[in-house]
Amino acid sequence: MAEAFDFVAIGSGTAAQVAVHQMANAGKRCAVIDYRPYGGTCALRGCDPKKMMVSGEEALAAYRRMKGKGIKGSVSIDWADLQAFKRSFTDPVPEKQEARYERKGVATFHGAARFAGPDRIVIGDRELSFSHALIATGAEPRPLGIEGEELLIHSDAFLELKTLPDRIVFVGGGYIAAEFAHLAARAGAKVTIFQRGRILKAFDPDTVDWLMPSFDDLGIEIVDAEVDRVTKKGSVLTVHAGDRRIEGSLVVHAAGRIPAIGSLDLEAGDVACDAGRLALTAQLRSQSNPKVFAAGDAAANGPPLTPVSSNDAKVVVENILDDTGRTPNYRGVPSALFTEPPAARVGMLESEAREAGLDFTVHAGSHPGWFSARRLNEEIYGHKLLVENGTGRILGAHLVGPDADELVNIFGLAMRHGLNADDIKSTMFAYPTAASDAGYMLG
Ligand SMILES: Cc1cc2nc3c(=O)[nH]c(=O)nc-3n(C[C@H](O)[C@H](O)[C@H](O)COP(=O)(O)OP(=O)(O)OC[C@H]3O[C@@H](n4cnc5c(N)ncnc54)[C@H](O)[C@@H]3O)c2cc1C
Numbered sequence: 211m212a213e214a215f216d217f218v219a220i221g222s223g224t225a226a227q228v229a230v231h232q233m234a235n236a237g238k239r240c241a242v243i244d245y246r247p248y249g250g251t252c253a254l255r256g257c258d259p260k261k262m263m264v265s266g267e268e269a270l271a272a273y274r275r276m277k278g279k280g281i282k283g284s285v286s287i288d289w290a291d292l293q294a295f296k297r298s299f300t301d302p303v304p305e306k307q308e309a310r311y312e313r314k315g316v317a318t319f320h321g322a323a324r325f326a327g328p329d330r331i332v333i334g335d336r337e338l339s340f341s342h343a344l345i346a347t348g349a350e351p352r353p354l355g356i357e358g359e360e361l362l363i364h365s366d367a368f369l370e371l372k373t374l375p376d377r378i379v380f381v382g383g384g385y386i387a388a389e390f391a392h393l394a395a396r397a398g399a400k401v402t403i404f405q406r407g408r409i410l411k412a413f414d415p416d417t418v419d420w421l422m423p424s425f426d427d428l429g430i431e432i433v434d435a436e437v438d439r440v441t442k443k444g445s446v447l448t449v450h451a452g453d454r455r456i457e458g459s460l461v462v463h464a465a466g467r468i469p470a471i472g473s474l475d476l477e478a479g480d481v482a483c484d485a486g487r488l489a490l491t492a493q494l495r496s497q498s499n500p501k502v503f504a505a506g507d508a509a510a511n512g513p514p515l516t517p518v519s520s521n522d523a524k525v526v527v528e529n530i531l532d533d534t535g536r537t538p539n540y541r542g543v544p545s546a547l548f549t550e551p552p553a554a555r556v557g558m559l560e561s562e563a564r565e566a567g568l569d570f571t572v573h574a575g576s577h578p579g580w581f582s583a584r585r586l587n588e589e590i591y592g593h594k595l596l597v598e599n600g601t602g603r604i605l606g607a608h609l610v611g612p613d614a615d616e617l618v619n620i621f622g623l624a625m626r627h628g629l630n631a632d633d634i635k636s637t638m639f640a641y642p643t644a645a646s647d648a649g650y651m652l653g
C-alpha cells in the first residue's frame with residue numbers, strides 16, 4: 211500500500227530543500243528522498259566545502275603577496291588540518307537538515323528513488339504516491355567514454371582527499387579544474403590541466419588572460435589537447451592525449467556535468483526526455499506528466515549554479531500552489547570562479563552581445579595600479595564592462611582580481627533590477643572597497 215503525499219522531492223540538495231520547506235510551510239504533506247547524506251552538492255560536495263578549503267588558500271596567497279612588505283616568517287598549508295576545518299562545517303549538515311525536516315513534519319526517506327507510475331515513486335520496498343513530485347536529483351560527471359575512465363576520481367572524492375597527492379592531472383579545464391588546480395598547487399602539488407581549446411571557456415577571454423599569470427606562478431601546466439586514454443602501471447597513472455602523455459598519482463574528472471536522471475525510470479513515470487534532458491515546459495513542469503516538475507541541475511534549464519536551483523524551486527512551488535504560470539528569470543545571475551585571485555562574470559560575453567547585434571561600449575582594462583590591488587600587492591586586477599549606448603543598460607560585467615566575486619553582485623543587482631551605468635556611477639559606495647571602484651570602471 212502506497213503512502214500518500216501532496217509533494218515528494220527526489221534529492222535533498224538546494225532545489226529540494228527550498229521547495230520542500232515552502233510546501234511544508236503551506237501545510238502540504240511532504241516527503242524528501244536521497245540516497246546520500248542529506249544536504250546535496252553545494253553544502254556537502256561543492257560550493258561550501260570547496261570555499262572552506264579556499265580560505266586556507268586565501269591565507270597563504272595573502273602571506274605570499276605581503277611577504278617582505280611587513281610580513282615575515284614561513285607559512286604553508288597543512289592539508290589534513292584544512293580538511294578537518296572543512297569537515298567542521300560539512301559533518302553536521304545532514305543531521306541538522308534532517309532535524310529541520312522533522313520539525314516541519316516532513317517524511318524523510320533514504321535510498322535511490324525511481325518512478326513506478328505517473329503518480330508513484332518507489333524506494334526499495336517502500337512505495338509513495340504523490341499529487342506533485344519534484345525531480346531535484348542534481349548533476350553527475352559526464353561520462354567520458356574513454357579507456358581507463360574508471361581510474362579517474364570525481365570532484366566529490368577530491369574534496370575528501372585525506373592526503374594531497376604530489377602529482378595531479380585534471381581532465382577538462384572549466385570551473386572545477388581551475389579552482390581545484392589553484393588549491394592543490396598552492397598546497398604543494400604539481401598540477402597539469404588538459405583542456406581541448408581555450409581554458410575557462412565560460413569566462414571572458416581577456417579576463418582569463420589577465421588571470422593566467424596566477425596559474426603560471428603556481429607552476430600549473432595547461433595542455434591544449436583532448437584526453438583519449440588513461441592507463442595505470444603500479445601506482446602511476448598516465449594520461450594520454452594523442453602523442454602527449456603526462457604521468458600523475460591522481461587524475462581528476464573536470465570535464466563537465468550532466469543531469470542525474472538516468473536511474474529514475476522516467477518511462478514508468480511518463481516523464482519525457484529530449485536528447486538526455488527532461489522535456490519541460492517554461493514553468494519547469496514535465497511536458498508529458500503534469501504532476502511532475504524539475505528544478506536545479508536536474509532541470510538544466512538555467513546555469514548549473516546554486517542560486518539558480520533555489521530560484522527554480524520557488525518558481526515550481528508558486529506554480530503548484532497558485533498555478534501562476536511563473537517562469538524562471540535568469541537575468542543578472544552572477545557566477546564566480548574561486549581561484550586566488552578570483553574571477554567573475556554576469557550577463558553577456560562581448561562575443562554574445564556582438565552576435566546579438568547590440569550597440570554598446572566596452573569599458574575595459576587591466577589596472578594593477580588601482581588602490582584595491584596596490585594595497586594587497588596584487589598584480590592581477592582587470593575589468594570588462596559592456597554598456598548599451600543610449601540606455602546605459604549593463605549588458606555584461608567581467609571581472610578579475612581581489613573581491614571580483616563580491617563586486618560582480620553589484621552589476622548583477624543592476625542588471626536584474628534595471629539600474630543603469632549612471633545609477634551605479636552616482637552611488638556612494640563605502641571607500642576604500644572594491645565596490646567603490648565600480649564607478650571608475652564605468653569610465
Ligand atoms: C565541485 C563543485 C563546486 C561547485 N561550486 C559552486 C559554487 O561555488 N557556486 C555555485 O553557485 N555553484 C557551484 N556548484 C554547482 C552547485 O553545487 C549546483 O548547481 C547545485 O548544488 C545544484 O543543486 P541541486 O539541488 O539542483 O542538486 P544537488 O545539490 O546536486 O542535489 C541532488 C541530490 O539528489 C540526490 N539524488 C540523485 N539521484 C537520486 C535518486 N535517484 N534518488 C534519491 N536521491 C537522488 C543526490 O544524492 C543529491 O544529494 C559546484 C558544483 C560542484 C560539483
Ligand SMILES: NC(=O)c1ccc[n+]([C@@H]2O[C@H](COP(=O)([O-])OP(=O)(O)OC[C@H]3O[C@@H](n4cnc5c(N)ncnc54)[C@H](O)[C@@H]3O)[C@@H](O)[C@H]2O)c1
Pocket residue numbers: 354381382383384385386387389404405406410411412435436437438463464465466467513514515545546547548
Ligand atoms: N564556482 C562555481 O560556480 C562552480 C565551481 C565548480 C563547478 N561549478 C558548476 O559545475 C559545472 C561543472 O564543472 P566542470 O568544471 O566539470 O565543467 P565545465 O563545463 O566548466 O568545464 C569542462 C571542460 O572540460 C573540457 N573537456 C571535456 N572533455 C574533455 C577531454 N576529454 N579532454 C580535455 N578537455 C575536455 C570541456 O571542453 C570544458 O571546457 C559547471 O558548469 C559549473 O556551473 C560551478
